[in-house]
Amino acid sequence: MxxxxxxxxxxxxxxxxxxxxxxxxxxxxxxxxxxxxxxxxxxxxxxxxxxxxxxxxxxxxxxxxxxxxxxxxxxxxxxxxxxxxxxxxxxxxxxxxxxxxxxxxxxxxxxxxxxxxxxxxxSILENEPFRTISLLSDLSxxxxxxxxxxxxxxxxxxxxxxxxxxxxxxxxxxxxxxxxxxxxxxxxxxxxxxxxxxxxxxxxxxxxxxxxxxxxxxxxxxxxxxxxxxxxxxxxxxxxxxxxxxxxxxxxxxxxxxxxxxxxxxxxxxxxxxxxxLHKTSLAFEAVAKTLLYKMISEEKDEFYISFDNLVKSIGSDKFYHFTDDFMWTKLKAYAKKSEDKLVKILWRTLAERKKPIIILYEKDIVLKRKSKAEKQSINDPDFFLLKWILERHHKEISEKCGIDMEQIGFCTSTVNIESxxxxxxxxxxxxxxxxxxxxxxxxxxxxxxxxxxxxxxxxxxxxMVDYSAVSLVVFVVDPDQKIEKGKIKDVILSMIK
Amino acid sequence: MRSDLITIGVILKELNCFNLDSLSNRIILQKKVFLLQNLGVNLGYQYSWYVHGPYSTELTAMAYECIPLGEEQFTNYNIKENIKERIKKVNDLEKCEARKKVKLDNSAWYELLASYLYWKKQLGTQDKAVEMVQITKPQFSDTDIEAAIQALVDFER
Known part of the structure; x- marks a missing residue:
């Protein structure tokens, strides 16, 4: 050189x-x-x-x-x-x-x-569709x-x-x-x-x-x-x-x-x-942060950070250069203090005090990719997919049976591929x-x-290995007081699988 | 169901492209969504140029997640009127007058329309876009390209 x-x-x-x-x-x-x-x-x-x-x-x-x-x-x-x-x-x-x-x-x-x-x-829809899963889960x-x-x-x-x-x-x-x-x-x-x-x-x-x-x-x-x-x-x-x-x-x-x-x-x-x-506890904390941030940002009217388009417009002004982790922490703190929404208070305490979300279930599997042409021998654990299916469709029922607000229950699926x-x-x-x-x-x-x-x-x-993906599913509940009975919720979900 | 899946499921159903079975169907799906986004319907897909023209990796991933759920999952949703009109415009491209002048199957027709529009957006003028279509898509004749331009005049109006 x-x-x-x-x-x-x-x-x-x-x-x-x-x-x-x-x-x-x-x-x-x-x-x-x-x-x-x-x-x-x-x-x-x-x-x-x-x-x-x-x-x-x-x-x-x-x-x-x-x-x-x-x-x-x-x-x-x-x-x-x-x-x-x-x-x-x-x-x-x-x-x-x-x-x-x-x-x-x-x-x-x-x-x-x-x-x-x-x-x-x-949105392409006239009315926001009725949400069948919690905001925690939808955002996750x-x-x-x-x-x-x-x-x-x-x-x-x-x-x-x-x-x-x-x-x-x-x-x-x-x-x-x-x-x-x-x-x-x-x-x-x-x-x-x-x-x-x-x-x-x-x-x-x-x-x-x-x-x-x-x-x-x-x-x-x-x-x-x-x-x-x-x-x-x-x-x-x-x-x-x-x-x-x-x-x-x-x-x-x-x-x-x-x-x-x-x-x-x-x-x-x-x-x-x-x-x-994709550590299960990080995913749960991230879901909490996403939900809290979404609630805060979507309630703001005039701030520079309410949308991507507004952020683009703010480039070059002082505001944009202050758009950092610390800035968001300050905003979240003020929002949580002001808000009368019980869920906001719960989410804020979970994050600010690092109150670990309660992990109810954590399931993992190695599954055949949909696009793969590999031999179609069923190696996929049906319970994993059944659990996902139940969580997506019976979120409310689970929360009612457990006596917990649906919005406090979250689930998050993740996939890791070796190569695409x-x-x-x-x-x-x-x-x-x-x-x-x-x-x-x-x-x-x-x-x-x-x-x-x-x-x-x-x-x-x-x-x-490339025809397979590692998938995981974590079900968690946010409760900064840690009073919720983990076993009861787990039993309710597992009984629905059976 | 997740809200992002509902959106793409409803769109694919209304665009009559709830199908990934063949290469032709996958091309039609990609190009129809591209054309719809060009009418100002923001679905958030980034398109880049590839072998069959504009293509979005993320759309493929979402379609593979959504289509196996079945079309019936996406029936009870009310679409906004202005979105419905734009979807109709995209669907009508396959039966417009200009289309009748050329002998192209549906996937080739949508590939040509999307490719021309892609280059027009990238390069700014009709002449440059035509030149790029001629270079990148030599399988299309000048008559085909002319018909596509004509079809898109009404489409973009």
Whole structure:
């Protein structure tokens, strides 16, 4: 690597607990000093996971630097092999640094609340349908709308924040393109998937850093993967899909000699998700926080934070830069104090005093994915699905039989996949079932330069596991006084299964 | 049932695309929802360009969750009048006058309409959008593209 390259990206260095030193270019230092980036110091990376893993208190700011570091390492390899220009190295590093600049407070849970609000504000129905499950449950299981996620808010920050936009303009960097890389638009930038793939795929800079950083901070050991070996084995290749004669896509593939390191990474991520991110107690606390936030925000009329659109309008004003975890805690405290709603008081005490929600049931299973073509031997536990079915349809009945307000009972289902693809999907057969696969799935390249999906490689352990998902279901009750009889509720639910 | 599932279930049912059985049906589902969102119905799906034109990963995931529940689960809901009108507009695209001038099956027709509209939104002008459709979708003739533009004039009005 030439001297110039080294100097550009080591204009300043910052100490980091995971990687040691992180080198920064002059533009990156300027971006780091903007108010929008500094806001991320006051947003925690792991949300309410820190209620279970107390050391998980690090910020989105530190994570953003980590993603920049990993992206820088990807770019070093691609640049050394003449597969990427110096301009693109800078573009990708900036996208990595800014990828969370639009993050909502409280990690990802606030994003769900804004998505839920967006869905309500744009309801297609005349009347709000009668809710058969508690708000806790509806919010816990709500699938986020991409169009109001933190990446889309970030894309807006990059365009409307004057400080950021001026820095990008002065350095001839296309702000809109940076936004598109962050939001993950497929096929952006001259049919090259490389840009979005390094930010949005099963093996991207974001995932790599959060696995290493979050597991290290949480004190779990799953995250020790050989990321250096994986990064050193990436390669840019051109690939033409069978049914798309007109376009050749540039994609990132990994030399097949790093296959086992990649498999280890996927397994580590699987354990990290199932044990840390989706820990049953964290999920219950997050459900409580989502419900309280939703109740507060939806009762406000004029505040800048009542919707995604209002937040976008506030970019550039002081208000937006105060939109942090602390700000939301202050607002929640004032709201809970003022509110006469019994449920609000319960939710607030649960959160503020860390009164652990009572876990009534926690069920797990490994199930066959719906899209898979694997042998349809029934391995799925019928009780798991029956329990889910009963909770979705008999929420009220359960609450009546137990004598507890339905709104205090919540359930949350979660799914962890090793890879998104089914095992039968070969790269040569990419059709609509694998639309996203060219971007998301891990591609290997062998000595003969043949590209394949790791998931469809029959010699890979991942191939044997990829048709299955780990699913879990947690049923909980919020009661800060801890007076509710756990056994009684459990018996009521289990008697309905029988 | 979850409120997000109710929304997508009702929409797919009204768009007559409560079906994932074949590639054609999946294409129609994707493109009809894309066209509906372009009429200002905010369902929150992000679309990106792919082999068959605009495509949303999240919509596929939601459809796979919702459709196995059965169409009958989504019958007793009252849709807002302005949404109903827009759904009708999307459904009417398959029987409009312009459609009769071309020999395309329904999935190809909706793929062409959605692809043209996608490029028009991205690039801003009709000429540029036509050029991109010609490059990315060479299977469609100039007559097909003309018919699509004509159909979309009334559609967007």
């Amino acid at each position: 030439n001297n110039n390259y080294y100097h550009i990206f080591n204009y300043k260095t910052i100490n980091d607990s995971v990687y040691g030193n992180i080198g920064l270019s002059k533009i990156e230092v300027e971006l780091l000093d903007t108010r929008a980036m500094q806001r991320l110091r006051r947003i925690r990376q792991m949300g309410f996971s820190s209620y279970v893993f107390p050391d998980g208190e690090h910020s989105r700011f530190a994570h953003s630097l980590g993603v920049l570091y990993i992206m820088g390492r990807f770019c070093d390899v691609l640049y050394r092999n003449n597969e990427i220009s110096l301009e693109d190295v800078q573009l990708l590093r900036i996208a990595a640094l800014l990828h969370d600049v639009g993050h909502y407070p409280f990690s990802h849970l606030c994003e769900t609340v804004y998505s839920y609000i967006d869905a309500k504000n744009n 299981n709500h699938i986020k709308r991409k169009t109001v996620d933190h990446e889309h808010l970030g894309a807006n920050v990059i365009i409307y924040d004057k400080q950021i936009n001026d820095i990008l303009k002065a350095n001839n960097i296309d702000a809109e393109l940076v936004g598109k890389i962050i939001t993950g638009e497929i096929g952006v930038h001259n049919n090259s998937i490389v840009y979005v793939q390094l930010m949005h795929s099963s093996l991207d800079a974001d995932r790599m850093d959060y696995l290493l950083r979050d597991s290290s901070q949480a004190g779990v050991v799953f995250g020790s993967v050989d990321f250096n070996y994986i990064i050193n084995n990436i390669k840019k290749v051109k690939y033409q899909l069978n049914n798309d004669n007109n376009n050749q896509y540039e994609i990132i593939a990994i030399n097949s000699k790093a296959q086992h390191a990649v498999e280890h990474f996927l397994m580590a991520r699987y354990f990290h998700y199932s044990q840390t991110v 693809l089914p095992s039968f999907m070969k790269i040569e057969e990419c059709n609509d079932l694998g639309e996203e696969s060219l971007r998301d799935a891990i591609k290997l390249i062998n000595k003969e330069n043949k590209v394949s999906f790791l998931a469809s490689d029959t010699t890979s352990l991942i191939n044997k």
